[in-house]
Amino acid sequence: MKKISIALTFLILCLQAAHAQDKFFTKSGKINFNATAPASPEKIEGINKSVTCVVDTKTGNMQFAVLMKGFEFERALMEEHFNENYVESNVYPKTEFKGAISNNATVNYTKDGVYPVKVKGKLSMHGETREVETDGKITVKAGKINASAVFSVTLTDYKISIPALVADKIAKKANIIVDCSLEPLK
Amino acid sequence: MKKSFLLGSWFLLCLLNFQPAKAQDDLLALVEPDKPKKERVKYAFKSPRVINGHSMEFLNPGTMDFRILHRFGPLDQGYKNFFGFDQANMRLGLDFGLLQNLMAGIGRSNVKKEVDGYIKYAPIRQATGPGRFPVTIALVTGMTMNTSPWEIPEQKNFYTSRLAYYFQTIIGRKFSESFTLQLSPTVVHNNLVANQSISNDIYALGVGARLKVSQRIALTCDYYHNFNGLVEDVTFDPLSIGVDIETGGHVFQLHFSNAVGMNERAFIMETTNSWAKKQMRFGFNLSRVFQISKKKKAK
Numbered sequence: 111m112k113k114i115s116i117a118l119t120f121l122i123l124c125l126q127a128a129h130a131q132d133k134f135f136t137k138s139g140k141i142n143f144n145a146t147a148p149a150s151p152e153k154i155e156g157i158n159k160s161v162t163c164v165v166d167t168k169t170g171n172m173q174f175a176v177l178m179k180g181f182e183f184e185r186a187l188m189e190e191h192f193n194e195n196y197v198e199s200n201v202y203p204k205t206e207f208k209g210a211i212s213n214n215a216t217v218n219y220t221k222d223g224v225y226p227v228k229v230k231g232k233l234s235m236h237g238e239t240r241e242v243e244t245d246g247k248i249t250v251k252a253g254k255i256n257a258s259a260v261f262s263v264t265l266t267d268y269k270i271s272i273p274a275l276v277a278d279k280i281a282k283k284a285n286i287i288v289d290c291s292l293e294p295l296k
Numbered sequence: 297m298k299k300s301f302l303l304g305s306w307f308l309l310c311l312l313n314f315q316p317a318k319a320q321d322d323l324l325a326l327v328e329p330d331k332p333k334k335e336r337v338k339y340a341f342k343s344p345r346v347i348n349g350h351s352m353e354f355l356n357p358g359t360m361d362f363r364i365l366h367r368f369g370p371l372d373q374g375y376k377n378f379f380g381f382d383q384a385n386m387r388l389g390l391d392f393g394l395l396q397n398l399m400a401g402i403g404r405s406n407v408k409k410e411v412d413g414y415i416k417y418a419p420i421r422q423a424t425g426p427g428r429f430p431v432t433i434a435l436v437t438g439m440t441m442n443t444s445p446w447e448i449p450e451q452k453n454f455y456t457s458r459l460a461y462y463f464q465t466i467i468g469r470k471f472s473e474s475f476t477l478q479l480s481p482t483v484v485h486n487n488l489v490a491n492q493s494i495s496n497d498i499y500a501l502g503v504g505a506r507l508k509v510s511q512r513i514a515l516t517c518d519y520y521h522n523f524n525g526l527v528e529d530v531t532f533d534p535l536s537i538g539v540d541i542e543t544g545g546h547v548f549q550l551h552f553s554n555a556v557g558m559n560e561r562a563f564i565m566e567t568t569n570s571w572a573k574k575q576m577r578f579g580f581n582l583s584r585v586f587q588i589s590k591k592k593k594a595k
Contacts, residue, residue, distance in 0.1 A: 135327050164323035173323040179335075185587040186356030186393075187545060194339050195511045195542070200473055206324070273512075276544045295326060 131294050134255050135164040139290030141176055145265070150279040156181035156192060163290040165257060170214025172229060172257070174207040174288070196270050197236055205235040207242065217248050224249050229259060236268040246288070259288045336396070337422040340432070340470035340478075343547050343583050344391060344399065346504035347518035347536040348555060348563045350416060352432040352468030352478050355393030358589035363389040363403070365558045367579040370569060380577050387558035392588075397421060397434075405558045412559040414438030414462075422469060436464040440561045457488035462560040464502075474508040482520070484561050498525035500564050506540070514540040516549065525565050534567040536579075549581035 139161035146154045159182075162175040178199035183189040193199040209231015211217065217225040225248045233242040246259030262283045265272060272280045341351040344361065355361050365387040369380030377383070389403030397418040404411045418434040442458045462485070468478030480502035489496055500522045508514040518536040526532065538551025554576050557563035569575035 133323070133326065135323075137327065137330070162324060162327055164327055166323055171323055175324050184590055186359055187585050187587065190339060190356070191544075198511070273543075279544070 132168045133164060133166050133295040134292035135162070135295040136290050136292045137162050139163045139174070139257075139288070139292075141174075142287040142289075143181065143284050144287075145281045145284040147277070147279050147281040150281075152279065153184070154188065154280050156183045156189070158182070161288075161290060163257065163292060164295065165211075165255070165292055167214075167217070167219040167255075170211035170217075172207075172209055172211055172231070174205075174290075176205045178203060178205060196265075196272075202236050205233070207231055207233045209242070211246075211248070217250075219248075219250055219255065222251050233263065235263075236270055238268045240267050253294070255292050257288065257290045257292060261286055261288075332425045334423050334425045334427040337424060337432075337470050340422070340468060340476040341504075341506050341516075342514055342540045342542055343549065343581070344416070345549070345581065345583075346478070346506070347516055347538050347549055347551050347553065347581070348534065348558065349480060349502045349504055349518050349520065349560070350414075350434070350436050350464065350466060351504060351506075352418075352422075352434055352466050352470075352476070354397060354416070354418065354434075355391055355399050355585070357393050357395050358587060359393045360586045360588045361389075361391040361393075361401075362584045362586065363387075363391065364582040365389070365405075365579070366581075367553070367556050367558065368577050370575045370577050371552075372574050385556055385558070403559065405562065407556060407558070407562060409443040410440050410559060410562065411443055412438060412440040412561075414560075431467050431469045434466040434468070436462070436466065438462045438464075438560060440559050454488075460484060460486045460561040462564075464560070466502075468504070476506040478502075478504045480504065482560065482564065484525070484564050486561070486565070494527070495524055498565055499523040500525065512542040516540055516551070518551075518553075520564050522564060530568060531565065532567050532570040532572075534563045535571055545584060547581075547583040547585075549583070551579055551581075552576045553579055 138159060141158045141161050144155045158176055158180040160177065160180050165172045178197045179193060181192060183192065209229055212228045212230050217227060227246050227248050229246050230243045232239050242261065244259050244261035246257060249256040262285050264283050266282065341353040344351055344353050344355055367385045369377050369383035371379050373380065385405065385407050387403050387405040389401055391399060391401035393399050400415045402413040414436055416434055416436045418432055420429055420433045422432040423429050440460045446453045462482060464480050464482040466478055466480045468476065470476045482500045482502055484498040486496050500520045502520045505517045506514050516538045520534050522533050532554060534553065534555035536551045536553035536555060538549055541548045541550065554569040554571050555563040555567040557566050
């Protein structure tokens with residue numbers, strides 16, 4: 111009996127360990143945002159390197175949280191305008207994406223490889239929530255996974271208005287590049 | 297006993313293991329929230345100047361602010377003087393952001409051909425989170441030099457007579473997204489004054505405020521109360537009321553003021569117009585910020 115109990119305990123512990131491997135996360139994911147209009151003399155581009163991302167490999171659920179103040183720009187004034195005039199990061203500090211990988215079954219998280227995925231979900235930014243759908247990539251390598259995607263958002267969908275004066279610099283759509291290296295969530 | 301203990305712990309483990317998957321909806325909640333960080337309160341003013349006086353705000357490190365200031369003639373002369381536009385006094389200035397809490401600038405005004413320079417440093421910035429502080433405290437020290445020809449070239453003139461200094465402490469707080477208020481006790485020291493009745497050291501208290509009315513427009517007010525430097529009916533406390541308009545890379549500070557001077561010595565001591573006598577003038581500050589050293593590009 112004793113032996114069985116111990117064995118069972120181990121089994122459960124193992125199961126638990128395996129269970130924990132279901133979820134992957136990072137707090138230092140990268141999101142690059144680029145809203146440079148074609149004719150703009152300067153790049154309207156920022157990067158955030160402290161994106162939180164959690165992926166549940168079992169269900170394919172995927173969530174991101176981005177602190178808007180974390181975007182860094184090459185020009186300090188651009189950063190100021192981004193925070194003050196466009197995304198109003200004091201009022202809407204966080205942008206969230208809650209969605210799922212729709213073809214999660216095709217991804218083998220235990221085998222190294224690159225898997226194309228489709229992600230669909232809701233993006234909440236600047237007080238507005240919109241459906242977003244994009245193609246992405248899941249790369250599995252040595253027990254870690256990397257999630258990347260490129261998509262674009264229309265700024266007016268999120269009530270971010272571009273004054274006519276800078277319309278030749280700031281594009282109506284911002285290109286978003288997501289790159290998150292995830293580790294098992296313990 | 298031992299058996300039941302083992303069995304019990306086994307059940308406990310089972311329970312632990314088969315927790316309902318409540319995290320489906322909120323995966324993000326599984327990740328420990330970041331510890332709150334000290335966060336500096338930014339953008340208290342659109343510009344490092346309220347209108348005339350220094351504000352609690354600093355230029356970003358690596359940027360240069362090219363400032364063109366104009367003060368027109370008094371409005372009360374009407375069309376004859378095209379509401380003051382026939383006259384203009386100006387100051388050109390270059391300000392540099394060195395650190396997030398250190399900046400310096402130089403400028404030259406056509407009034408008295410005066411050159412001025414200053415250094416502004418904030419030992420404490422308003423911040424939230426751990427290590428928060430309710431106000432920004434900034435210290436300014438500046439110097440002005442009158443470069444116009446000596447009034448009486450025949451007498452022995454000393455170079456130091458051209459100089460004046462000012463020292464200022466700015467205590468400011470951004471109360472909300474829209475409202476900022478600051479107080480700035482100031483001392484102006486003149487090496488040479490016009491006559492004995494005027495003290496070499498003038499004490500003044502500045503009050504600056506900003507009310508943001510939209511993302512790019514703010515109302516501003518800049519007032520200095522002079523404690524011992526006013527000559528009755530000749531000089532007055534400078535009061536400026538204006539609007540900051542921000543476009544892409546420019547800030548326009550349009551205002552009405554009774555002051556002509558565009559450095560601390562001049563507007564605190566030599567404001568010869570009075571609001572009471574309706575002698576205000578129109579003026580503007582045009583500020584253009586350039587990034588001169590690139591921020592380390594985020595990789």
